[in-house]
Amino acid sequence: MSDLKRYEKIKDAFFKKIEHKEEKLYLDNKNLNLIKNSIPNFISDDLDNLTNKMSEFYDEVRFPNYDDCEDYASLYDKGIKNLFTKRIDQELSYGTNTLELGCGTGQLSLFLARGNRNIFSVDISNGSLILGEKFRIENDIKNVYFMKMDVFDLKFKKNYFDFTISNGVLHHTKDARKAFNSLVEVTKPGGLIVIGLYHKYGRFFTKVKQKLARLLGKNIFFLDQTSLKIKSKDKRNAWVTDQFLNPHETLHLPSQTMQWFKEEGVEFVNLIPHSDDISKPLFQTREEPKLSFINEFLMLFNMNQIQEGGFFVIIGRKNKY
Structure with missing residues (x-):
């Protein structure tokens, strides 16, 4: 299947704004700007200074690379060894319309390609997208669509996606709160x-x-335990650069993020590591935790939390009404 026909198949996911009206964005030879002849570039205007800086940064870093993934089988093995990604794969339904915002080199998107899911993988880094597209072509994966797009100007229809994920990305944007709002807009009610x-x-x-x-x-x-465990020099350099030499990041608290959820009509489902119970499905709604200063501070005593640079994941479901 040609690249153009691949994108013609899913053109109904897109729109563009012309004089405040929504028009379908038909992907034909006249208006489809491609990177490396296969990756659509939907950024028509110049990026703001910070976004452009982050784009150039990840063009160089290309994190993570594919050193330990020779083929799809090895990529899938890597995915199921991670409990979080394994459970996402187990719980996402057949044929799910999925958006990964800030897909990087696309490993999560490609891992989730099973089950005939339609996966739209968005990033601002040409270099990262090229790596992901190369792996997709080499492994004949037809239902993952890499594209360059700005989170503050998403070209998708509103209320389109069943599942939207942005893992470790929003804190690298100029406005994490506004970026979250963009994700909510394109997620369907109940998604x-x-x-x-x-x-x-x-x-x-x-x-x-x-x-x-x-x-x-x-x-x-030499002073980082996680880095010392990485055998590949290229992968280690990418991790070190991403974690310690990144030009921009913001810091957040789960309580702050849960307030975002309330403001945007998103029901709380799960908070990791605070309220996740390994015996329950990842997307099964938990009781909303009471997040005092003490409770949020105690999250840090999870050693993985510290070793991974203080990372938390929060899951919600967009209200149907």
Whole structure:
């Protein structure tokens, strides 16, 4: 199937705004700007300075790379070894319309390609998208669609996606709150939204290492336990650069994020690591936790939380009314 026909198949997911009217964006030879002849570029105007800086940063970093993924079988094995991604794969329905915002090199999107899901993988980094598209072509995966798009100008129809995920991305944008709103708009009522953010308190040790990295550069890996476990030099350099030399990040608290949910009409489902119970399905609604300062601080005593740079994931379901 030609690239053009692939995108013609899913053109109804898109719209563009012309004089405040919504018009379908038909992907033909006249208006389809392609990167490397296969990846649609929907960024028509210049990016703001910060977004452009982040785009250039990840063009160089290309995190994560495919050193440990020779084919789809090895990528899938990697995915099921991670409990979080394994459970997403197990619980997402057949044929789900999925958006991954900030897909990077696309490994999660490609992992979730089973089950005839339609997966739209959006990023602002040409280099990262090219890596993901190369793997997609080599492994003949037809239902993952890589594209360059700005979170603040998403070209999708409103209320379109069954499942929207942005894991470790919003805190690298100029306005995480506004970016979250963009995700809610394109998620259908009853659809699931998953976001992963840096924890304000859990990022303390990483912040110290970031200051040291200004002096040590990539040699900061000698002081980082996670980096020392990475065997591939290229993958280690990508991790170190992403964690300690990143030009922009913001820090957040689960209580703040839950307030975003309330303001945008998103029902709380799960908070990891705080309220997740491994015996329950990932998307089964939990009782909303009471997040005092003490409770949010106690999240940090989960050692994985500290080693991974103070990361938390919150899951919600967009209200139907």
